[in-house]
Amino acid sequence: MTGWQTLFYKEVLRFWKVSFQTIAAPVLTAVLYMLIFGHVLENHVKVYDSVSYTAFLVPGLVMMSVLQNAFANSSSSLIQSKIMGNLVFLLLTPLSHWSWFFAYVASSMLRGLAVGLGVFAVTAWFTPLSYAAPVWIVVFAVLCAALLGALGLVAGLWAEKFDQLAAFQNFVIMPMTFLSGVFYSIHSLPTFWQQLSHLNPFFYMIDGFRFGFFGQSDVSPWISLAVVGSALLLVSAVTVKLLQTGYKIRH
Amino acid sequence: MPALSFQSVSKTYPAKSQGSASLKALDGVSFDIEEGEFFGLLGPNGAGKTTLISILAGLSRASSGRVLVHGHDVQADYAQARRLLGVVPQELVFDPFFSVREALKIQSGYFGVKHNDAWIDELLDCLGLTDKANANMRQLSGGMKRRVLVAQALVHKPRVIVLDEPTAGVDVELRQTLWQFIARLNKQGHTVLLTTHYLEEAEALCGRLAMLKQGRVVALERTCDLLQAASSNVLRFKIDAPLPAELATKARITGRIVQFPAHDAAEIEQYLAAVRQAGLVAQDVEIRKADLEDVFLEVMSGAAS
Numbered sequence: 154m155t156g157w158q159t160l161f162y163k164e165v166l167r168f169w170k171v172s173f174q175t176i177a178a179p180v181l182t183a184v185l186y187m188l189i190f191g192h193v194l195e196n197h198v199k200v201y202d203s204v205s206y207t208a209f210l211v212p213g214l215v216m217m218s219v220l221q222n223a224f225a226n227s228s229s230s231l232i233q234s235k236i237m238g239n240l241v242f243l244l245l246t247p248l249s250h251w252s253w254f255f256a257y258v259a260s261s262m263l264r265g266l267a268v269g270l271g272v273f274a275v276t277a278w279f280t281p282l283s284y285a286a287p288v289w290i291v292v293f294a295v296l297c298a299a300l301l302g303a304l305g306l307v308a309g310l311w312a313e314k315f316d317q318l319a320a321f322q323n324f325v326i327m328p329m330t331f332l333s334g335v336f337y338s339i340h341s342l343p344t345f346w347q348q349l350s351h352l353n354p355f356f357y358m359i360d361g362f363r364f365g366f367f368g369q370s371d372v373s374p375w376i377s378l379a380v381v382g383s384a385l386l387l388v389s390a391v392t393v394k395l396l397q398t399g400y401k402i403r404h
Numbered sequence: 405m406p407a408l409s410f411q412s413v414s415k416t417y418p419a420k421s422q423g424s425a426s427l428k429a430l431d432g433v434s435f436d437i438e439e440g441e442f443f444g445l446l447g448p449n450g451a452g453k454t455t456l457i458s459i460l461a462g463l464s465r466a467s468s469g470r471v472l473v474h475g476h477d478v479q480a481d482y483a484q485a486r487r488l489l490g491v492v493p494q495e496l497v498f499d500p501f502f503s504v505r506e507a508l509k510i511q512s513g514y515f516g517v518k519h520n521d522a523w524i525d526e527l528l529d530c531l532g533l534t535d536k537a538n539a540n541m542r543q544l545s546g547g548m549k550r551r552v553l554v555a556q557a558l559v560h561k562p563r564v565i566v567l568d569e570p571t572a573g574v575d576v577e578l579r580q581t582l583w584q585f586i587a588r589l590n591k592q593g594h595t596v597l598l599t600t601h602y603l604e605e606a607e608a609l610c611g612r613l614a615m616l617k618q619g620r621v622v623a624l625e626r627t628c629d630l631l632q633a634a635s636s637n638v639l640r641f642k643i644d645a646p647l648p649a650e651l652a653t654k655a656r657i658t659g660r661i662v663q664f665p666a667h668d669a670a671e672i673e674q675y676l677a678a679v680r681q682a683g684l685v686a687q688d689v690e691i692r693k694a695d696l697e698d699v700f701l702e703v704m705s706g707a708a709s
Contacts, residue, residue, distance in 0.1 A: 159513025167501050238497035242556060244463055245491050246514035247483035404464045 231309025261302030
């Protein structure tokens, strides 16, 4: 294995060794959301006039799990290594900033996609789903996992303590995912909140992903792709730059 | 070409808060270490030893000056420089997710070293870790973790081995094992840079020494030359009562043991006479050659601060 492949392998091994916590637990959480919201709302809400609420909810939950777990993987791995001090083993190696970037982002994608697949495998039993445009499903899942993996790297580099990282997760990532239309179509919102939702990049991730299932969405999937693609490029550029300058890890 | 070359290395840490002064940890440090040397870097806490090693290892950046490893700049050509370096960090750190063997395999992989099992087995054997190979890092005692740190630094057979206080808080057995192994690697041609507070270790192992004080090099010589240049002898005895103040200022006192640096017999006679006049009885009197600890204290007290 080359250097970056070893780091990728190590990062995968890290979450795999505690997969009960890193994969099984988030799958269970998503299933609970579906059981509860699906039970309460199934007979009250129809989306796009034809899609049942539970069917609408499944892709949202899958994407939310992909996003949260891709973020959690790189950010928690980095902050743990920083606080335990074992990041030094990596800092002493000849690995370039690109190697760090690809290894951390790829392993986070794998974790995010594994959890997403787990959520999908369980929740898809509850309701008939359509797959109008499977390519969009894959494209959005992969790009969004990469975006949140990179964002997790930025947060992990920035945070010096666990509670700073928890704050980032609870006050930025959580509200933005919950308010992105996982549980509702933004067309059901008052105009002001609809417009506000358009400023949330997470909205485009969920919406584009959902288009792959239903062939319908709140905005065109091409717009969502443009937003997600640009965000990925921007966040990746920032991440690579931070790694190159050794932001908060080389003094 | 020297194995390591420090060229006017300075490091200033910016002020932590407004009003507090910035800290100059290193101030124009320059010296070379030749290939195959066993070199000691000594100095009191806060002298800048670890800062210098951090800059060498790429963990930290010099404010000015540069460091070369076999001609490769540690910043501009960091990949090549780090391949040549094996650094044992001072802090006892470990990755709790992995076993000893996993940790060593992963570390080899970072350096792009494939099929490293034979060398890993040899490292485990030489450091007395063979029966712990499959134990998780969390289950190891402090001393065992320290051995793994040494093994991790050596997985890629670096030409230059850097040990930052490797024996701090370590038992006698590990020290013996460690020094035998490092001395063997040194004989095979590996350059060794060691920082330690155990001066008898430095005296026994290092062919050449640098002493740092407040970020500056205050001595840079072969160990034997340093020892010869020092005030050659030490008068050592034990007493049961405190020394008079004017004598005490010249002596190194450890509990009942009193030691005076002395240049010649006349000086020794003067000290003994002064002790007798003070009404004290010197027991177990001996005169010995100055050791590195005496030289160290002399250099540190003499160096302009």
